[in-house]
Amino acid sequence: MTRVFALLAALLVLTAALPLPAAAGSISSGSVSVHCDFPGQVVEAGETATFSLTATNNGAPADGSADQIRMWTENYAGSRNWEMRFVDGETEVNRVSIPAGGSKVVTLEVETAADTPVGEYPLKAHIGDGTIWLHVTISKTHTGELGTLNLLVTDKDGERVKGATVEVYSGSESEPFDRVMTTADGRISTGLPQDVYLLLITKPGYRSAEKRDVKVKCGITTDAGTVMLEKSSYAAEVTVKSSLITTPAGRNPTFEMTLQNVGKADDTYRLSTGDLPAGWYARYKENAGDTSDISEIFVPAGGERSLYLEAIPPYGTEVGDYSFTAAIESSSDVYTEDLTAKISGSYEMRISAERYRYEADMGESVTFDLQIRNIGNAGALTGIRFEVNAPQGWKATVTPANITSLQPGESERVSVTVVPPSSIVASEYKITVNTISDQGELSDDFRIVVREQSFAAIAGLLLLGAIAGGVWYYFRKYQRR
Known part of the structure; x- marks a missing residue:
């Protein structure tokens, strides 16, 4: 029995000689108190509320060293997507060391969500076994805003x-x-x-x-x-004045561009095109009026050159949009530009008549036909009407007076009637017929020869005959005497 008591006494002495385990990440319950001067803050949704928390270590040190105290937060309904962090300056932290009996100020940043509804939201901060309730009031929400x-x-x-x-x-x-x-x-x-x-x-x-x-x-x-x-050694910047060029059928659309060497080194650029429409041809030129083409061009570092890309469509190309790609290759990369050539139709009207010179007696009307044709390919000629310019006193009419619409390839006939005044002097006169549409106008000149009336000519002949007879009578009468 004495031997058992001796063994127990030895164990108690050995246990007392060993060091006690240090607190790992926590301290005894109630050893930390947390205080905040302003536990409630008002911010707009999306802003950050900042709380200064004073944590005090009320516990007694086990071995004379500071305790390592873990920090975390809890948030509740309505603030689940908020972000909260403890920081020391700009560094995020999650543990703090406070000597027994000491205090330390800890900063808690609460970043609210911009779409949080207006209202008050509680959250709970933990520093070791100390806790504090904090409150964030959202005064304005930004839900739905960009x-x-x-x-x-x-x-x-x-x-x-x-x-x-x-x-x-x-x-x-x-x-x-x-x-x-x-x-x-x-x-x-x-x-x-x-x-x-x-x-x-x-x-x-x-x-x-x-x-x-x-x-x-x-x-x-x-x-x-x-x-x-960081700047590259070889690079280019291509600027196209206009990537869409509209030209009428029969003309070649020409694209004007600037090639700038924005790299660190001189470079030679290779010029090409891709995805040309069937039957089309394209060529690069240094000047718009050049007839020869180039396939590459040298540009020193920092320099720039002007280029013209002429697209040549085949004969008879229909109206429409035709797209292709300009490609400029440097020593390290290929730069492409999407271009579109818009071939537009033309509105063209033609007027014709069987003759352009007519004869009429004084007071007699002259009627002739005009044929109006739409020989363009852009669309219908609309609102066609007529104006006749004639000498003063003349009367002129056109039947029909207008044509509502004339499709490409179609034609219409109109009759033009002019009436010179009866007292007009016999001569040649000019009249002009203006044909006006919504898309343009065209003029034609006609000559009208006005003759003297037939009874006036007979009267003149009779008068001349009477005069001649009188002269012959008197000549015979006085010759006998």
Whole structure:
């Protein structure tokens, strides 16, 4: 029995000599108290409420070292999609070391969702075994509003990059949700629905860059910061004055473009086209009036050259739109431009008559036919009407007075009647018939020869005969004496 008591005593001495285990991630219940001067804050939805929490370690140290105290939060219905974090400056933390009897200020950031309805929302913060209830009141919601995304694009030297393309991708989508270009000061500002986006930034002459996990909140402006692009050794920037050229049938549409070497090195660019319509031919020229074509062109670094791409359609090409691609190849890449040649029809009217010179007696009418033909291919001639310009005192009518519509290839006849006045002097007169449509007008001149009336000629002859007879009578009478 004495031996058993001795063994127990030895075990008690050994146990007392061993160190007690340190607290791992927690302290004894009730050892931490948490205080906040302002546990309730009012913000708009999408803004961040910041709470300064004072945590005090009321426990006694087990081994003289500070306890490592875990921190976490709980949120409730209505604030499930909020983001909460403990921070030290800009660093997110989840544990704090507070010496026994000491205190430390801990910052809790509560980032609310922009579509949170107006109302008051409770949340609970834990620091070790200490807790505190906090309250966030939403004074204004931004549900349904677009958020604003701002971004600055520069090069490695800090110069603003104009004309960079920023493609905005949502989730795992393969096609961009939005596409914008930077302004002269290298910035973009665009409205987007609330989501997390990937930004892909590209510009000819620069290596592309991307920015991930850009969070846009509805009704809130998000500054995505600055993206720097690095210049490529070989690159080009192609600018087309107009990618759609409209020309009438029978003419060759010519596209004017500028080729700029935006790379670091001189380069020779190869020129070609693709997807030309059947029977078409295209050629590059350095000047619009050149008859020879070129297949490549040298441009020094930083330089630019003017180019003209002439598209030559086959004879008899019908009215319509014809698309193809201009391709300019540098030492590292191929730059393409989609072009469209629009062949338009022409509105063309033709007027014809059997004769352009007619004769009539004084007071006698003259009637002749005109044939109106639509020889264009653009569409119907509409609202055709007539105006006759004749000397003063003449009367003129056209039957029918108008033609409502005349389709391509069709023709109509009208009758023109002119009546010279009875007292007119015999002579040749000009009249003009103006044919006017909604698409244009055309004029034709006609000559009318007015003769003297037949009884006047007979009277003249009789008068001349009487005079001659009188002369003969008197001559005979006085010759005998």
